[in-house]
Amino acid sequence: MHLMATKGPTAKVEVNDLDFFYGSVKALSEISLKIKGKEITALIGPSGCGKSTFLRCLNRMNDTIPGIRIEGEVLLDGMDIYRADLDPVDIRQRVGMVFQKPNPFPQSVYDNVAFGPRVLGLTRSRVEEKEIVEKSLRQAALWDLIKDRLSVDALGLSLGEQQRLCIARVLAVGPEVILMDEPTSALDPIATMEIENLMAELKEYYTIVVVTHNMQQAARVSEKTGLFWLGELVEFDDTEKIFTRPKEERTEAYVTGRVG
Numbered sequence: 001m002h003l004m005a006t007k008g009p010t011a012k013v014e015v016n017d018l019d020f021f022y023g024s025v026k027a028l029s030e031i032s033l034k035i036k037g038k039e040i041t042a043l044i045g046p047s048g049c050g051k052s053t054f055l056r057c058l059n060r061m062n063d064t065i066p067g068i069r070i071e072g073e074v075l076l077d078g079m080d081i082y083r084a085d086l087d088p089v090d091i092r093q094r095v096g097m098v099f100q101k102p103n104p105f106p107q108s109v110y111d112n113v114a115f116g117p118r119v120l121g122l123t124r125s126r127v128e129e130k131e132i133v134e135k136s137l138r139q140a141a142l143w144d145l146i147k148d149r150l151s152v153d154a155l156g157l158s159l160g161e162q163q164r165l166c167i168a169r170v171l172a173v174g175p176e177v178i179l180m181d182e183p184t185s186a187l188d189p190i191a192t193m194e195i196e197n198l199m200a201e202l203k204e205y206y207t208i209v210v211v212t213h214n215m216q217q218a219a220r221v222s223e224k225t226g227l228f229w230l231g232e233l234v235e236f237d238d239t240e241k242i243f244t245r246p247k248e249e250r251t252e253a254y255v256t257g258r259v260g
Contacts, residue, residue, distance in 0.1 A: 011075075012037035012207045013058060013177060018072035020053060020062070026231065027053050031072070033226060033236045035177075040199060040208045042218035042239065045228035045254070051211045054228065055179050058209065059095035060088040076177070093120060096170035100182040102162035104154035104169075109146055112154045112165055113137060116173040132172050139205075140168035141198050160191025164198065171202075178202065180210040184217065196221050215255060219243050227251050 011034035020028035137143040184192040226236040
């Protein structure tokens with residue numbers, strides 16, 4: 001069910017007064033921001049400041065952790081994703097996740113990409129399944145490299161190829177938003193550039209939110225950037241402004257390397 005907001009243009013994702021607790025420990029405090037559709041939003045900040053925790057709030061991946069509590073709201077197309085009548089699996093289909101380290105399944109390239117559509121019943125025939133696999137691998141800029149090796153073990157691919165395969169696996173279930181948690185931190189510079197180029201192509205069709213420790217990467221790929229600091233969102237603005245004319249002293253200190 002896609003429930004649209006009734007007034008004015010809405011962001012693809014809107015977060016209002018979000019607090020997040022691990023038990024009694026408050027990890028995120030009063031986070032509010034709007035993420036526009038078909039743009040790349042980067043989240044930067046020191047290690048342990050809440051970026052990845054916040055990212056996982058956007059598709060309810062934190063639900064699997066015992067003792068967590070969330071207050072506030074996360075809206076996807078105006079719909080609160082934490083509504084009791086919503087299935088988290090449906091949310092994670094619409095809002096996919098690419099992790100820091102490539103995590104392909106120990107099976108063939110083909111079966112990796114086909115896994116999600118099979119589990120979710122998205123295809124009615126082997127022909128449809130093959131079409132989804134090819135389309136997803138093409139979108140992940142991997143088809144031409146791998147089309148003759150679809151039956152090989154995915155764990156035998158290079159790390160850069162594995163990460164693009166994991167992106168293809170997310171794309172195969174038809175998401176609207178793609179979350180990326182430091183997707184290039186384990187990759188060499190060439191593979192990193194390939195992933196960044198891929199992100200630029202994917203934003204024509206998907207909304208992307210990326211957590212990165214690489215400020216140059218944030219400056220290269222994103223339209224909007226937010227700085228997290230000790231569980232707070234210090235500043236959120238156009239990327240160019242964050243890096244050249246930040247409003248907050250902590251932002252300037254972080255992006256110039258004086259702290260962090």
